[in-house]
């Protein structure tokens with residue numbers, strides 16, 4: 001193999017690697033309120049998650065589970081700064097909760113995740 005040919009091959013491989021890296025850059029969780037694994041003292045009025053890309057409204061869905069099952073949230077809406085948000089219409093009592101989310105970013109790949117938070121017993 002000539003040096004030129006080797007260089008061309010390396011350049012081609014580098015392009016493939018770079019393209020693959022771009023394609024695999026799925027949307028990801030960035031931060032949330034309540035924060036992941038937070039212990040808070042008051043029932044939140046809404047749940048909001050920020051992502052690394054603009055969330056696709058048609059795919060985005062938030063849900064909330066407590067110790068006795070699913071808790072109804074308001075409609076999931078796209079919020080400011082690459083976020084989705086849903087209101088919490090009921091007052092949550094002390095206990096552990098799990099937020100589950102589904103969304104998609106620029107490449108349309110559906111991403112799912114979940115995180116917990118705890119509401120502590122009032123002093």
Ligand SMILES: [Cu+2]
Pocket residue numbers: 023024025026027107108109
């Ligand atoms: Cu993707």
